[in-house]
Amino acid sequence: MLFVVLCEDKPGALDVRMENRPKHVDFLKGLGATLKLAGPFLGVDDKPVGSMLVLEAESADAAAEIAAGDPYALAGLFESVQVRRWNWTINNPDA
Template sequence: MLFAILCNDKTDHLQLRMDTRPTHVEFLNGLGDKLKFAGPFLDGNNKPNGSLVVIEAESQADAEKIAASDPYAVAGLFESVTIRPWNWVFNNPSAA
């Protein structure tokens, strides 16, 4: 099952995001086929201020474990994290 992980950064934490980014990227790359896509949300100045990560996981609990292991989460970057089951209907490359 797919899960969308929606993360909002804490205010004024851009430097923490930038400092942690290399380990975050390494973590995402390490997810292999579990990672479907990911990228930052942007503020009005085109600076990252959150994340959208879509993963495949066996359950909500497994998705929560993966999200909690993200170096951004471990570093305390996020103000909030929402994890929701998601159905990729349109432009899903695996459905082609």
């Protein structure tokens, strides 16, 4: 099953994001095929203000557990995190 993890950064936390970015990128690369896609949301100034991940996991709880291990989450970057089941219907390379 696929899950989208939607993360909103705390206001004024760009420094936290940038300090933890190398560990975050390594974490994502280490997820292998579990991670389908990922990237930041951008504010009007084109600076990151949040993140979106699409994970393959057995359940929403399993996806949330993976997301909780992200160095960004561990550093307290996020104001909120949502995990939602997702059905990739258009341009899905596995369909």
